[in-house]
Amino acid sequence: MKILMVDDDFDYLIQQKLILETEGYEVITAENEKQARELINSEKFDLAIFDLMIDDLDSGFLLSYEVKKKDPAIPVIIVTAVKSQTGFSFESVTENEKKWIKADLILSKPVRPDQILKEIQKLTV
Amino acid sequence: MTYSLEKCKVLIVDDEPQMCRGIRKILDNFRVVVEDTASEVFFEADCAVAKDEFFELIERQDYGIILLDYKMPDVSGLELLEHIVSRNKNTLVIMITAYATFETAVQSTKLGAYDFLAKPFNPDELRNSLKKAVTRFMLSRKAQEFEEEKKKIRFQFISVLSHELKAPLNAIEGYLDIMQNRFDSISRDDFNLMLNRSKIRLDGMRKLIFDLLDLTRIESGEKKRNPELLDLSKIAASSIEMFSEDARKRNIKLSLNAEVPGEIIADRAEIEIIFNNLISNAIKYNKDNGFVRLKIAQHRDKIRIIAADSGIGMSFEEKARLFKEFSRIKNEKTAHILGSGLGLFTLNKIVKFYDGDIKVKSLPGKGTVFAITFAEGVLYDN
Numbered sequence A: 001m002k003i004l005m006v007d008d009d010f011d012y013l014i015q016q017k018l019i020l021e022t023e024g025y026e027v028i029t030a031e032n033e034k035q036a037r038e039l040i041n042s043e044k045f046d047l048a049i050f051d052l053m054i055d056d057l058d059s060g061f062l063l064s065y066e067v068k069k070k071d072p073a074i075p076v077i078i079v080t081a082v083k084s085q086t087g088f089s090f091e092s093v094t095e096n097e098k099k100w101i102k103a104d105l106i107l108s109k110p111v112r113p114d115q116i117l118k119e120i121q122k123l124t125v
Numbered sequence B: 001m002t003y004s005l006e007k008c009k010v011l012i013v014d015d016e017p018q019m020c021r022g023i024r025k026i027l028d029n030f031r032v033v034v035e036d037t038a039s040e041v042f043f044e045a046d047c048a049v050a051k052d053e054f055f056e057l058i059e060r061q062d063y064g065i066i067l068l069d070y071k072m073p074d075v076s077g078l079e080l081l082e083h084i085v086s087r088n089k090n091t092l093v094i095m096i097t098a099y100a101t102f103e104t105a106v107q108s109t110k111l112g113a114y115d116f117l118a119k120p121f122n123p124d125e126l127r128n129s130l131k132k133a134v135t136r137f138m139l140s141r142k143a144q145e146f147e148e149e150k151k152k153i154r155f156q157f158i159s160v161l162s163h164e165l166k167a168p169l170n171a172i173e174g175y176l177d178i179m180q181n182r183f184d185s186i187s188r189d190d191f192n193l194m195l196n197r198s199k200i201r202l203d204g205m206r207k208l209i210f211d212l213l214d215l216t217r218i219e220s221g222e223k224k225r226n227p228e229l230l231d232l233s234k235i236a237a238s239s240i241e242m243f244s245e246d247a248r249k250r251n252i253k254l255s256l257n258a259e260v261p262g263e264i265i266a267d268r269a270e271i272e273i274i275f276n277n278l279i280s281n282a283i284k285y286n287k288d289n290g291f292v293r294l295k296i297a298q299h300r301d302k303i304r305i306i307a308a309d310s311g312i313g314m315s316f317e318e319k320a321r322l323f324k325e326f327s328r329i330k331n332e333k334t335a336h337i338l339g340s341g342l343g344l345f346t347l348n349k350i351v352k353f354y355d356g357d358i359k360v361k362s363l364p365g366k367g368t369v370f371a372i373t374f375a376e377g378v379l380y381d382n
């Protein structure tokens, strides 16, 4: 199984990639929106994990939209540190807003390895 | 000059209602211009003719000035004075008294009264006293606002700083966790990668701490500053020497053109920080095979340092944030360049201290020019 992982925090990206690889996943990575778009268009993958704020405040949502446009069946997880950094919380997201946020799951950073592995398993059964 | 209109709340405490009314009427169309705070102040007055009314009003709001009758029927003016001062030390109290003895004056001053007005007084005497008080009030309000602003800036700095310190710790902890928990399933190469990244983040953290020390040294100022006659071209040359290895690795050509020796009186360590930051940036944000040209020139009767590079440049919006603390431009080209974002912030502080001026010209993709001009005062004068 192949996972696309996008994050502008280089060390975090390496760490997540290594963790997923030791669990048997294949991981392709991108550090910015442009690289991510290229991979979305050129590669086949089974699941995507996006950091929310990469180049823009809502990069993760935009990328999620791209993925779903290509194949609505590919699960998308968005991870974000916004809650701790800006006090913004996704718990307040309304049903209506959830409709245009195409992601299947939103997790707040830092995400524990066992947590992300469990969520990946749930989304790909 | 434009003046901002400000309000000063006044409380008149006097058991005679005509007195209250009279003062209030004078205040109604009285305005004071305070030049030092660029404000024009008008007054809004409340009256308290009895003790209860006084306590009710003073609980409800803060007054800038209180005109306080020394002799109230149900309470002593001194008692009220004590209460006012303990409640808000910024409130200025003008005691109104018909029996102004030396003793009462001393006593009230001790308790914190600002001024006295002897009964009976004419409108001009009242206005004069108020003018004095309100000027003082506005000045201390301004000083207080300034202090609060400083505190806010300090707080902001510290919260960004703690974020900057936490980031490398998190990264290193992440690597350690993987090495500890997944030791058997990682390759030799990945292991080395994690060690190298951890070292890089540690170095970055150490640099941040040294940069902070530089910054506090500069901000704490005078005491440790050691002005001496310096030759800018010599300091530039040794700074270039220091970075020659970094430049060589990327085949970047470093050159120095000292049109004048550039003698100034300044602290050596601070001038070194200026050159080191300019050159370090010009190399870091350059392209392979590029150049960095340093020039020391006379500009009219001032000395100017110019650092020009053939690097990645920056946009107009990016340029605007350049001298802010921890500000690092984030884009594809800068993604893997390390730095603490304090370099130019510190440089700016130093240049400002020497009454200097910094100009930046930049073209994205082409390069950047920094020009620092020192004020005449720091020129060495034979």
Ligand SMILES: Nc1ncnc2c1ncn2[C@@H]1O[C@H](COP(=O)(O)OP(=O)(O)OP(=O)(O)O)[C@@H](O)[C@H]1O
Binding pocket: B211, B277, B281, B282, B284, B285, B309, B311, B312, B313, B314, B322, B327, B328, B329, B330, B334, B338, B339, B340, B341, B342, B343, B344, B345, B367, B368
């Ligand atoms: N010569 C230059 N060319 C292009 N960009 C530059 C140049 N100098 C500075 N910058 C931009 O301005 C930002 C702030 O520079 P500054 O020197 O303050 O911080 P830094 O180099 O990131 O970190 P450090 O504190 O380690 O110097 C840099 O991150 C870079 O994006």
Ligand SMILES: [Mg+2]
Binding pocket: B277, B280, B281, B339, B343, B344
């Ligand atoms: Mg720098």
